[in-house]
Amino acid sequence: MTISNIVIKKISPAQLFMGSALLVNGGNYLYNLALGRILGPEAFAEAALLITLLLVLSFIGMTFQLVTAKFAVLLSEEDYSHFQNTIYTYSLAFGMAIGIMVIYFAPELQILFQTQNAWMFTIFGVGIPIYFLMSVNRGKYQGFQNFGKLSFTYQTEMWSRLIITVLLLILLPFEPAILVALGIGLSFLFGLIPMDFKEVTIFTKNRLSKANTKKVLQFIGLTAGYELTQIIINNSDILLVKHYFDALEAGLYASLALIGRVVYFVAWMFVMLLLPKVVQKHKDGEPTVPVLSKYIGFIGVLSLGIVMACYLFPGTIINLLFGEAYLSMAPLLWQYALATSLFAISNIFAYYFLSLDHYIPVILSGILGVSQVLLIVLFHSSLTMIVQIQIIVMVALLVAQALYFFSKSIK
Template structure:
């Protein structure tokens, strides 16, 4: 009985969410690794494009999630109810427009990314508005610190995608990229549960123009920042798929999946960071210590992953993807270093975004564009692509640190 009581005391909602996030990340990694092993480098290159599109979609959707998470804390209940009605309606329309555009330009996307079929993009496009609504639902849970329910939505999406994709690969005799896109689409519906976007129609005029102005400013700047995240986190895979043959692009995709583990784990700390900082800012309490705590956590994690990739690269690649991918071994620790630096700088950016300081957003955009330009001009080999990212991300972290230190100095 004492053991149960002790465990229950330590397993608060935040820690439950962190454990769940680790499981979700592990599940997503298993999903990617199994696809890499089952499909082989050439077919996996197509699947990796879909996975990259999913990551791009998740960054876009994070805009809606962060807006919901922030204003569920700051707005009174009646104001938030009206705000939620408006947000859900406009989000669905935006998602519908983006989804339709993906479907219309599916053939062009096939040509640009050298994929075997355009159908995979059409199926993916259908799911865009669903994913955006799912993200608002998650934002409400995040802002209200209902981390147990937030964990369920992520678990449902991950488990359904993993199980259904593997099942369909076994029973359906259709292109693997189409199967992957079907699995992704169906998983969005599971990610909607539990659903908490029921609103009432009381006080329809309570959401004033001043509210709209504040929300719109945060929305635009958050969307801008998420676009920089898309550029930094995904442009390398898309450019490699464009510049290199499918086999090499598949190898690079596997490298990216291994190297990005630190970024995906860092994501769970960002989920906890935002509501904590917003609450402290609302109450007039200091919150720099919250940022430093999460930076230390992620830095230690990053060091462990980069060290493991440097010391045991062949073991890591063999365990995760197999001997077909062994040629990426020399690149592993270098790519892990690039993503580690990005993950740390990302925490600074989200911290300042949560307290309405937007200079780090501009800094991220500048360095994201710099990364793309560097890769466009220097892509003679996969090694050169990775080195360009290390340079860009090191500069990004440096400018974020300088801004943080100057901000702390001004506050004093």
């Protein structure tokens, strides 16, 4: 047996997924950095808008992924086969509805976000139904803890988007935003690999029982509510900056956000591992708090390191990643990283309670997410003010989630 085979055997599926998730995050950052350097701040503002819309889409898709993952653990084999048909039908129908709306309102979106054309939204809308099918596919792998296939589907999506988009920008003389949208749409097709549609029948009469359907719909509602708060908190700042500021400032802010959010994207891989473990332990009657404590510790240490690096070397980090054109954002880098770190930690609390069907954390996140939007709408005289508003809101969110956790622990 070779040394490489021994090492591979000692790597657990969860460790394989974490390594893959780090590679995916690195690839996504490489994608963003390539766009920033190729396009420059003003053109990058429109590309960053599409990336933000992709993040919004990923949060909505996460609803279907988490629902699929949870009920893959909870349901019997027979019930799961009926559930599978139901969830694919729901995701396809919902994806088509959202896609049609984006295509129909493309001209209005162009005006709202001050973009060069509406075609970027139209192309993006066409790919939305595929994304939701991909999300259910991933949920199956996550629920059954098939981390090898789950890792592969993220890899195929990320690398195809990076390679296709860069090639399109180099080879074709079209509007950059259109080419970026096309690259994103094509990557959804690659994200379906590996496909697992065996024994799946869309729009079949073989459905879940009424009792299980009720449970599924309740969890869809709960998860969708929380993912909506994620969209508001994690993306509203970029969308509002694109609306209120000129293209240059919006592009500079987008570069700041992409660097500062690194801790959030790393935290995401822990969420993927957290949910099925908590659901399984709760099902087996075992304590779940040690799982939460473990992941809070990981994210806390990671966050501290990233914030300190952004505080000590902001100019070096921005110049290395995006270039001199973006250096004016250096003083804000550590502050944005702090806001994102606070959100990432509170997010671990929220997904923990979400897996246990607790509603209060979703409501707390919703209230503070709306508060963030209202505060930015009212106070947006500078980019500094927008970042500092987010720090205040994220401190409040983390304190609220921690207090809820301790109140439940005491009970």
